[in-house]
Amino acid sequence: MSGDAHGHGHGHALTREADGRYLTGALLLIVAFMVGEVIAGLIAHSLALISDAGHMLTDAAAIVVALIAMRIAARPPQGGFTYGLRRAEIISAQANGITLLLLTAYFTYEGIRRLITPPEVEGGLVVVIGLAGIVVNLAATWLISRANRTSLNIEGAFQHVLNDLYAFIATTVAGVVILLTGWSQADALAALVVAALMLKAGWGLVRDSGRVFMEAAPAGMNPNEIGGRMAALGSVVEVHDLHVWEVTSGYAALSAHVLVDPSADCHAIRLATEHLLHDTYGIEHTTLQVDHATPELLRIGDPNSHCHDPHGPSHKPESIA
Missing domain, CATH: 1.20.1510.10 (Cation efflux protein transmembrane domain)
Incomplete structure (x- = not known):
């Protein structure tokens, strides 16, 4: 190796x-x-x-x-x-x-x-x-x-x-x-x-x-489409705090918070998401926080929830284009 x-x-x-x-x-x-x-x-x-x-x-x-x-x-x-x-x-x-x-x-x-x-x-x-x-x-x-x-x-x-x-x-x-x-x-x-x-x-x-x-998404990449495709993966409940940007030309990066079904394997969902982003959009540098979708984490915008200051829209399985 x-x-x-x-x-x-x-x-x-x-x-x-x-x-x-x-x-x-x-x-x-x-x-x-x-x-x-x-x-x-x-x-x-x-x-x-x-x-x-x-x-x-x-x-x-x-x-x-x-x-x-x-x-x-x-x-x-x-x-x-x-x-x-x-x-x-x-x-x-x-x-x-x-x-x-x-x-x-x-x-x-x-x-x-x-x-x-x-x-x-x-x-x-x-x-x-x-x-x-x-x-x-x-x-x-x-x-x-x-x-x-x-x-x-x-x-x-x-x-x-x-x-x-x-x-x-x-x-x-x-x-x-x-x-x-x-x-x-x-x-x-x-x-x-x-x-x-x-x-x-x-x-x-x-x-x-x-x-x-300006940390914009790379030309030709639609964050809403990406979020929808991520949310459409099996066992994914919601994707939010999705950020896509370009470090330099040809070097795209992505970070997101992914909530999955409580019975799902977080590690397996993360790997599947990384493969989707790499194979479909050519994004190799990803930072994904994958958690089980507990009631507390689903209260987006609630001051007492994990994501009390959400960035951008949330994406759910039905949001895919």
Whole structure:
């Protein structure tokens, strides 16, 4: 048994190392190109190129944070951090999302301003850099797609780079339009497209990380449905004080008070409930208090009962959807 545990841990270590290599390769590609793009954007007076570079900066930051979070998450719980530092990746996701929203506001303002008073833009240089950006982002997207995307950090980094790929396509199209027609406002329109992509990615990160901070149930999990299914198990009389939350991305936890028939085996009901939660909802971390349903415990809300301060609705066998 100890040998299996060792192999399992070794496999996780190898996976983290492989993920780290993929992310590092993508990071080097993005940073090198980002520096060149800023220089080219200044020379060409292209807001679209500079805005793409700003977006790539957030891509690079997201990847760096993902790499750091992977190392932090591997540390065992200690001291007052009973879950370890698993939620560090959620903090970083929130920061990345807020940064994207701030960049969205800036580039939207600049894009509108340049629509009104467009500067001279060198379309040829915009096209060349845009095409190079498509190639670089295709390579970076492919690298990150090979890593484990169940982590909000890695998935966030992937979405950043994927959105940047779309942005480079818009930039290239703008450069072609400027070359063919001389209409410089196309650059500002491309910048607004980039801003829209930033808004989408930034809002998604803020929303998803905010759900974790607010202790909300993981997306796609309905606590009422879960409570109903738990209550529908044989010999269960009532389920209350049900809490479902996410410690970090992909790590759901649940706690509940389960009352069972006085003649039932509490241990067997607990095991059956754990299997239900694991097999149906993928919840592996559960804390279940299973008691026989005595009259005292059934007086929910009674100051003299065990649960004098109940949280949320109670679920009974007939409450299953």
